[in-house]
Amino acid sequence: MHTWQKLIIIATLSTVILIAGTVAYFNYFAKRRLIISTTTSLYDTALLDEIEKRYETTHNVDINIISAGTGIAIQHAQNGDADIILIHSPAMEKTFLEQGYGVNRKIIAYNFFTIVGPENDPAGVTGKNATEALKSIAVYGERLADQSGQTKVWVSRGDNSGTHSKEQNLWKAAGYNYTLVSAEPWYASVGSGMGDTLNVANQKTAYTLADIGTYLKFYTDGVISLSALITEEQALLNVYSVMAVNQTYHEQINYADAMDFIEYLVSDEAQQFITDYGKADYGKSLFYGAVQPLKSNAPQPIVSWIKSAAFFDGSECPPQYRKNYPQLYS
Amino acid sequence: MVDVLGGIIKAFELIATGDPTLYGIVARTLFFSSIAVVLAMLWGTPIALLISLRNFRGRTIIKAFFNSLIGVPTVVLGLVLFLIFSKSGPLGFLGLLYTPAAIILGEAVLVTPILISIMSNAIEAVDPEIMNLAKTLGASESQAAIAVLKEALNGVLLSNIASFNRAIAELGVALLVGGNIAGLTDVLTTAISRYTARGELDFAIALGILLMLIVFGINVVLIMARKAKMLFTLWRNPQ
Secondary structure (H helix, E strand, C coil), X not given: CCHHHHHHHHHHHHHHHHHHHHHHHHHHHCCEEEEXXXXXXXHHCCHHHHHHHXXXXXXXEEEEEEECCHHHHHHHHHHCCCCEEEECCHHHHHHHHHCCCEEEEEXXXXXXXXXXXXXXXXXXXXXXXXXXXXXXHHHHHHCCCCCCCCXXXXXXXXXXXXXXXXXXXXXXXXXXXXXXXXXXXXXXXXXXXXXXXXXXXXXXXXXXXXXXXXXXXHHHXXXXXXXXXXXXXHHHEEEEEEEEECCCCCCCCCHHHHHHHHHHHCCHHHHHHHHHCCHHHHCCCCCEECHHHHHHCCCCCHHHHHHHHHCECCECCCHHHCCCCHHHHC | CCCHHXXXXXXXXXXXXXXXXXXXXXXXXXXXXXXXXXXXXHHHHHHHHHHHHCCCCCXXXXXXXXXXXXXXXXXXXXXXXXXXXXXXXXXXXXXXXCCHHHHXXXXXXXXXXXXXXXXXXXXXHCCHHHHHHHHHCCCCHHHHXXXXXXXXXXXXXXXXXXXXXXXXXXXXXXXXXXXXXCCCCCCHHHHHHHHHHCCCHHHHHHHHHHHHHHHHHHHHHHHHHHHHHHHHHHHHCCC
């Protein structure tokens, strides 16, 4: 036999051993894997890391978190590459449930987006509501002396994330055609996570839409110097939901553990943890647990805002999209 | 503004105190990249021997093919592998996506063209008489091939180091097929991107410093090994 033939046999064998070893390890030796695909804001604030630690101390499960935007999280779930998705884009969630990819949706938390920008606020948005603020920013951008595209006034995630779809809706509400606005020379699209986008906006002293969690973390740590100019109004409400990926399409989905984790997320313990998270470091909550407010219908008007933004047919998860686990909706 | 100096100082503190998360990432990176290079070496050596020692039709095209594959952007390869390893993809049933094996295989595929190109150039540079001489002296084909590889040792070593450098410094494959899962599939480059996105710049800087040190260290060792080999040759064959 020739040298190269022997080498090819050895190479093939090694590759097969590597693959077989991995398959065997994850199927028979490792703890059960639960893959969570999540939006960047829950991950970059390290909230999920802390929840993971708490959950893993009492459960024999290995939680693997993949952090990407809401768009790719949905893609993951459709492919069967994740067992649970945690996202914040009610419109996308609705389609997702309707297509049958996800089941047992629960609204777990909320907070508010914020429009952040340079402290001296050159576009004069302070005191306005979100849509008025976007108009001022667009007018300011159009009046810039430099229209070469070097100077940016607005920085967008541009990554199909929940934050990005919120931004698109706000532009629409302000009376702009999003496709046209996003092509303006003063408009920058980063195509990356919230942290990167804040860094870019900071460098360009531009405005951007941010989730309050990531913004407060970056601001308090001194990474950025942008100010939160507009906060807490209905148009800026941000609702986070969890869904299990439907096993019907992909039978390898770890559905049992996925549902157990969802039950943990809506438990009083986890909800309290979510509300308290970051209070000590940032002086205010980054997220608020949504389960208790929805049950007790308080505080108002926030609960009615949540319902109008993220309820489908008057429910967080209409009955046809539920699969067992009735206790979640009692 | 970002406190760069403070970040660097904290980074050195993390490095000096042997932070377990930090060194876990370093260990994983070194492990994945080394196994990937070993695999690529196993695949690449027979191909390099074939295209440099044999004359057959299409040889030039195959060489050109591997040469042009060197420049493939890592994200493109990452995307292709993601589609292949995804549960909906052709190899999805193996469940390899977001496991260390996916990164190792991906990086092995990534570095194979570099390895083949450098190695086959080195083998071609060896005097063809050596192979003939070895065969005349009664060596089998295998022994003759090994004799040629020994002569080309410098190039073989270089091909390995270059492959390792590429594997350790790439981001696209590890990010897309590894998923950057903390403690399982995060490597130096993907962890740097995560900690930057999280605003934990001291950690990102510490990882960056370690990555640079590793790449630098490997190249120093390479240069020293070449020197040592030269001295060794001089000592064995004094003029």
